[in-house]
Amino acid sequence: INPANRIEYAKNIFASGGHLLGIINDILDLSKIEAGEFELDQSSFDINDVLTTAQQMMNSLAELDGITMNFAPSAGPISLFADKRVVTQIIVNLLSNAIKFNNKHGCVTLAASVLPDGGRSITVADTGIGIAKDDFPRVLAPFGQVRTSSHRAYGGTGLGLSLSKYLVELHGGALQLFSTLGQGTTVEITFPPAPAEA
Secondary structure: OOHHHHHHHHHHHHHHHHHHHHHHHHHHHHHHHHOOOOOOOOEEEEHHHHHHHHHHHHHHHHHHOOOEEEOOOOOOOOEEEEOHHHHHHHHHHHHHHHHHOOOOOOEEEEEEEEOOOOOEEEEEEEOOOOOOHHHHHHHOOOOOOOOOHHHHOOOOOOOHHHHHHHHHHHOOOEEEEEEEOOOEEEEEEEEOOOOOOO
16 A cells, blocks of 8 residues: 555544544433433533634535535624533534535535524525425434435434434524425524523
């Protein structure tokens, strides 16, 4: 094996190991949630920082299929009272799905805003294959996947969306799906106002 191939093989092994570790961690987190043992470490932080970090983490995956990642941080900080590590995990899961189920040279758009009641909203929108409304309950269930040939071709464990939903709900928030077949999907997660703002 020549040196160039060794480096490429090592990169593939590292990436595969990281992917497997992510799946294991998702399963462990889901088990803790179902057992009522998952604890949040909440504090105030700027949503823009988390979205920027998540975008940077997923850029290389998006570039493989020529997918454009769009995120323009707000002019000022948007504070969120939540578990920063968990929110980052949620956004990475949603971005992973948005990239995986997108079309080549498609687009993924991240956005954050303050809701009228003082809560916070984060959206991840893609220009991918979309999900039929009848399939929403299935894709939001643990290990749930759409049973069509076009969706099966993309692989995956069916954990990312359901785990994200549970993690948002642990914060007192909600996850909603908006999708049109052949046009794309938008996932919106909302968080309640911080205790001092409620």
